[in-house]
Amino acid sequence: MSSTLAGWLQVLALVAALVLCYRPLGDYIARILTTSRHLRAERGIYRVIGVDGDADQRWPVYLRSVLAFSAVSVLFLYGLIRLQTFLLLNLGVPQMEGHQAWNTAISFVTNTNWQSYAGESAMGHLVQMAGLAVQNFVSAAVGIAIVAALIRGFTRNRTDRLGNFWVDLVRINLRLLLPIAIVFALVLAANGVIQNFHGFHEVAGLAGDVQKIPGGPVASQEVIKELGTNGGGFFNANSAHPFENPTGFTNWLEVFLILLIPFALPRTFGRMVGDNRQGYAIAAVMAIFWVASTALLTLAESRHSGAALQAAGAAMEGKEQRFGIAASTLFASSTTLTSTGAVNSFHDSFTPFGGGITMFNMMLGEIAPGGTGSGLYGMLILAIVAVFVAGLMVGRTPEYLGKKLGGREMKFASLY
Structure with missing residues (x-):
C-alpha cells in the first residue's frame, strides 16, 4: 500500500x-450543561466547597469565579x-527555578x-x-464552562443568570472528561504507552553511550493532554517519543482525541x-478549514522540490520514521x-510552505475547530460580528x- 493511500485512509477513518x-457526544454534553439533576458525588463536592448547586450566577459573579479559580490554581501549581x-x-x-516554575x-x-524544560528531567x-x-483536566473544563455560559446568554430571556461556574466545572470533569480519559488511557496502555511509577533506567545506545530514561504514569x-487540547509532553520529544506514542494506531487515536x-x-x-442547523453550519466551517489545512500541509511536505528531498521521496527531516509524512502532517494540522x-x-523542520501553514493555523485564533470550548466561542464571536x-x-x-446586536455587543466582540 502506498504511503499516500495509507494517509488518506487515516483521514477518512478519522472523519x-x-x-x-x-x-451522541454533542447531545450528551448538552444534557450535562442543562440538566437540573445532581449526582451524589457532585452533591458531596458542592458541600465540601460550600456551593449551592441549584443557584444561578449573574455574569459578573460567573466571571469572578473563573478568575478566582484560575488564580488559586496558578498559586497551587507554582507551590x-x-x-x-x-x-x-x-x-x-533538581528544584525548578522560581521564574521557570511561575512560567510553567x-x-x-x-x-x-x-514548556521551557525537558519533561522527564524536570518533573517528578x-x-x-x-x-x-x-490542570489538564480543569483548564479544559473551564473552556467548556465559558462557552456554556455564552450559549445560555443566547438561550435565556428576561434574566441576567448564566448558570453556576462551580457546577459546570464539576459536571464537565466528572461526567465528560474523566470517563473518556479512563477508557482511552486503558486503550493507550494496552497499545504500548507506558503507565508505571518507575524511576530512571540506564539504557545503552547503539554507539555504546548510556542514556537515563524514566518510566512514569504516561498513558493517564x-x-x-490530547482530549483537553492541552499539549505539553511527559517527555521532551513529546508525542514523537515511543513511550508516549508507540504505534501508528496510537498516533491516529491521539489525533482523534484532540478533535473529538x-x-x-x-x-x-x-x-x-x-436549532441543530446552527451547529451543522459551524461544524461545516470548522471542517472546511481542517480539511484544507491537512491537504495543503501533506502536499507541501510530500512534493517539495530539491535533489535530497526528491531522492528521499519527501521532506522527512524532523519527522518520525514510524509515522511518515501523512501521519505527521495530519497530527500537525490538527494540533x-x-x-x-x-x-x-x-x-521548525517542515518545508517553508508547510511551516507557513502551521503558523497560519495558529494565527487563525482557535476556530477550526479550536480548543475545548475556545473554538466554539471564537466562532460565535465571529458570527456575531x-x-x-x-x-x-x-x-x-x-x-x-x-x-x-447593538453597540454594546460590538464593543465586547471587538475587545475579544
Whole structure:
C-alpha cells in the first residue's frame, strides 16, 4: 500500500469516527450543561466547597469565579512545583527555578502548556500527576464552562443568570472528561504507552553511550493532554517519543482525541439553542478549514522540490520514521488548529510552505475547530460580528438567534 493511500485512509477513518461521535457526544454534553439533576458525588463536592448547586450566577459573579479559580490554581501549581524535591516520587530531580516554575504554572492553568524544560528531567511523578495532569483536566473544563455560559446568554430571556461556574466545572470533569480519559488511557496502555511509577533506567545506545530514561504514569497524562487540547509532553520529544506514542494506531487515536470534543461542541450549541442547523453550519466551517489545512500541509511536505528531498521521496527531516509524512502532517494540522501544542514531528523542520501553514493555523485564533470550548466561542464571536456587518449592509437591525446586536455587543466582540 502506498504511503499516500495509507494517509488518506487515516483521514477518512478519522472523519468517519468524528461523524459517528458528533451527535451522541454533542447531545450528551448538552444534557450535562442543562440538566437540573445532581449526582451524589457532585452533591458531596458542592458541600465540601460550600456551593449551592441549584443557584444561578449573574455574569459578573460567573466571571469572578473563573478568575478566582484560575488564580488559586496558578498559586497551587507554582507551590507544588517549587516543593517537589520534598515530595514523594520526585525522582531526585533538581528544584525548578522560581521564574521557570511561575512560567510553567501560568502556562498549564491557561491551557497553553508551553514548556521551557525537558519533561522527564524536570518533573517528578507526583507533580506530573497532581499538578500538570490535574490542570489538564480543569483548564479544559473551564473552556467548556465559558462557552456554556455564552450559549445560555443566547438561550435565556428576561434574566441576567448564566448558570453556576462551580457546577459546570464539576459536571464537565466528572461526567465528560474523566470517563473518556479512563477508557482511552486503558486503550493507550494496552497499545504500548507506558503507565508505571518507575524511576530512571540506564539504557545503552547503539554507539555504546548510556542514556537515563524514566518510566512514569504516561498513558493517564497523555490521554487528557490530547482530549483537553492541552499539549505539553511527559517527555521532551513529546508525542514523537515511543513511550508516549508507540504505534501508528496510537498516533491516529491521539489525533482523534484532540478533535473529538471541539467538533462535538457545535452539536451541543445547536441542541441548547433549539436549532441543530446552527451547529451543522459551524461544524461545516470548522471542517472546511481542517480539511484544507491537512491537504495543503501533506502536499507541501510530500512534493517539495530539491535533489535530497526528491531522492528521499519527501521532506522527512524532523519527522518520525514510524509515522511518515501523512501521519505527521495530519497530527500537525490538527494540533495547530486546536492550539493543543502536542507534536509528533517538529514544525521548525517542515518545508517553508508547510511551516507557513502551521503558523497560519495558529494565527487563525482557535476556530477550526479550536480548543475545548475556545473554538466554539471564537466562532460565535465571529458570527456575531458577521451578522452585525451584514445587517448594516442590508439596512436591517442586526439580530442573531433572537438577540439584537447593538453597540454594546460590538464593543465586547471587538475587545475579544
